[in-house]
Amino acid sequence: SSINPTIQQPVAGGGGEEEEVLSSEQYSCVSRQQLHIIRSSYSSSKPSPFLLSRLKEYEQRHKRCDPFSESFNRSSREQPEEKEDVELDCRYIVWTPVNGLGNRMLSISSSFLYALLTNRVLLVDFGPDMVDLFCEPFHNSTWFLPRDFTFKKLLRREEEEEEQKKEMPYVASLLQLFLSYDNDDYDKLFFKSETQPLLEKVPWLVLRSDQYFAPYLFLMPCFRAELDRMFPDDKETVFHHLGRYLFSPSNQVWGHITGFYDAYLAKADRRIGLQIRVFSLDKTPASLILSQVINCIQEESRIIILPNATTTSRNRTTTTTTAILVASLFGQFYTELNKMYKEWNEKAGATVVGVYRTNHEEIQVLGSSSHNMKALVDIYLLSMCDVLVTSPRSTFGYVAHGLAGLTPWILQSQDIEDEEQRVKEPACRRGVSKEPCLQFHANYYDTNPDHREPGGPVPVIMDCEDFQYGLKLV
Numbered sequence: 039s040s041i042n043p044t045i046q047q048p049v050a051g052g053g054g055e056e057e058e059v060l061s062s063e064q065y066s067c068v069s070r071q072q073l074h075i076i077r078s079s080y081s082s083s084k085p086s087p088f089l090l091s092r093l094k095e096y097e098q099r100h101k102r103c104d105p106f107s108e109s110f111n112r113s114s115r116e117q118p119e120e121k122e123d124v125e126l127d128c129r130y131i132v133w134t135p136v137n138g139l140g141n142r143m144l145s146i147s148s149s150f151l152y153a154l155l156t157n158r159v160l161l162v163d164f165g166p167d168m169v170d171l172f173c174e175p176f177h178n179s180t181w182f183l184p185r186d187f188t189f190k191k192l193l194r195r196e197e198e199e200e201e202q203k204k205e206m207p208y209v210a211s212l213l214q215l216f217l218s219y220d221n222d223d224y225d226k227l228f229f230k231s232e233t234q235p236l237l238e239k240v241p242w243l244v245l246r247s248d249q250y251f252a253p254y255l256f257l258m259p260c261f262r263a264e265l266d267r268m269f270p271d272d273k274e275t276v277f278h279h280l281g282r283y284l285f286s287p288s289n290q291v292w293g294h295i296t297g298f299y300d301a302y303l304a305k306a307d308r309r310i311g312l313q314i315r316v317f318s319l320d321k322t323p324a325s326l327i328l329s330q331v332i333n334c335i336q337e338e339s340r341i342i343i344l345p346n347a348t349t350t351s352r353n354r355t356t357t358t359t360t361a362i363l364v365a366s367l368f369g370q371f372y373t374e375l376n377k378m379y380k381e382w383n384e385k386a387g388a389t390v391v392g393v394y395r396t397n398h399e400e401i402q403v404l405g406s407s408s409h410n411m412k413a414l415v416d417i418y419l420l421s422m423c424d425v426l427v428t429s430p431r432s433t434f435g436y437v438a439h440g441l442a443g444l445t446p447w448i449l450q451s452q453d454i455e456d457e458e459q460r461v462k463e464p465a466c467r468r469g470v471s472k473e474p475c476l477q478f479h480a481n482y483y484d485t486n487p488d489h490r491e492p493g494g495p496v497p498v499i500m501d502c503e504d505f506q507y508g509l510k511l512v
């Protein structure tokens with residue numbers, strides 16, 4: 039059915055901070071209202087009452103500690119009058135961007151889970167390429183680190199503290215956490231339960247991560263009991279709930295999403311999302327990937343069953359219509375699929391399969407707002423499909439199926455040096471979970487060589503389907 043939005047633009051921000059508070063109060067996030075209605079009509083998974091109460095508590099803390107609060111001023115003040123004066127009631131985790139949008143959305147949601155577990159406040163240091171993507175997630179407050187905020191202030195204080203280090207127990211005011219794919223042994227200490235009481239004393243944690251590190255938090259004994267209360271049943275809806283809570287497309291992005299959805303996808307009986315992410319067209323030719331996609335949807339998964347053309351009547355009156363959304367940086371996949379299904383429609387005498395795409399950027403661009411907006415439009419449209427086929431190793435695909443709450447069909451990795459250039463069999467496999475994969479697992483395998491999970495009779499972690507040594511919640 040049609041979403042038919044009435045887009046209200048956010049009230050233009052004024053100059054001073056006071057005015058920004060007022061405008062955020064009046065800010066109306068259309069996608070949040072409309073997605074709530076659309077999703078509640080079909081979502082089978084509901085957040086637990088405990089998770090809801092922790093979110094409510096978080097919102098109060100966020101409001102109390104947000105960048106407009108006195109507590110924020112005190113904890114980021116250049117020269118605290120007294121050491122004791124530092125307001126430890128408000129402790130922060132500041133998220134900083136690294137890598138593409140999928141990676142970013144995954145690390146933001148992991149940071150938020152960490153903030154929930156450790157009573158911190160999540161602030162984001164979005165650059166100009168991200169500020170227009172999402173609505174403010176926390177009612178009547180902001181998650182943006184102020185533009186004029188400088189970590190140097192805190193670092194200067196740090197140097198002074200270094201001086202005093204010998205005389206008194208030393209507590210850093212700022213610590214940078216590197217939880218990216220290339221973290222080293224020192225960074226990995228973060229994932230030890232014993233490190234957490236030390237981090238608790240540090241008011242500012244600044245995070246650089248491109249990973250969905252939430253699964254690892256489940257492996258840390260210090261957090262497990264709380265996580266089991268937040269997610270008491272299956273663990274494969276962690277990103278689903280946190281992602282839906284945090285990310286509501288801005289009115290501008292939502293306008294593009296709904297415009298496209300209403301024009302092309304709404305009327306179909308079934309919506310199929312194909313996410314075709316190719317990391318290197320040199321290594322994996324487009325023709326090979328295309329054959330793989332077709333094998334997957336027509337044979338392996340039998341998502342689309344084409345009736346034998348010779349037995350198809352030209353006068354069919356009842357048909358199930360299918361809309362295929364092709365999301366890819368590269369235009370040729372859409373072109374070829376469109377051509378193929380057009381021919382079939384002609385034989386069938388009706389538009390039974392429609393093939394659509396929103397854009398084809400051809401190259402990945404970092405630092406561009408309009409490029410990121412297009413990416414977010416694709417991610418959301420995919421998340422509104424009924425069936426998803428995703429590409430292996432792609433965080434873009436993880437976010438789409440996680441938000442949708444769908445277990446995807448995952449194309450088999452075709453990064454091959456295979457001279458015959460054959461499509462690997464099977465072309466795709468059903469995933470094991472709706473969750474994203476933690477691709478770089480810190481030290482899990484170092485400390486658990488035989489994959490044993492600490493605590494809990496039921497395994498909640500499995501290997502990822504598409505990433506050797508990756509971990510995912512199930």
Ligand code: GDP
Binds near residue numbers: 413
């Ligand atoms: P990953 O590299 O596949 O793990 O996903 P990321 O989202 O982290 O980085 C890929 C980036 O390439 C995206 O953020 C987009 O900027 C761009 N991109 C990749 N696939 C698509 C697509 O299907 N549509 C659009 N619009 N952009 C894409």
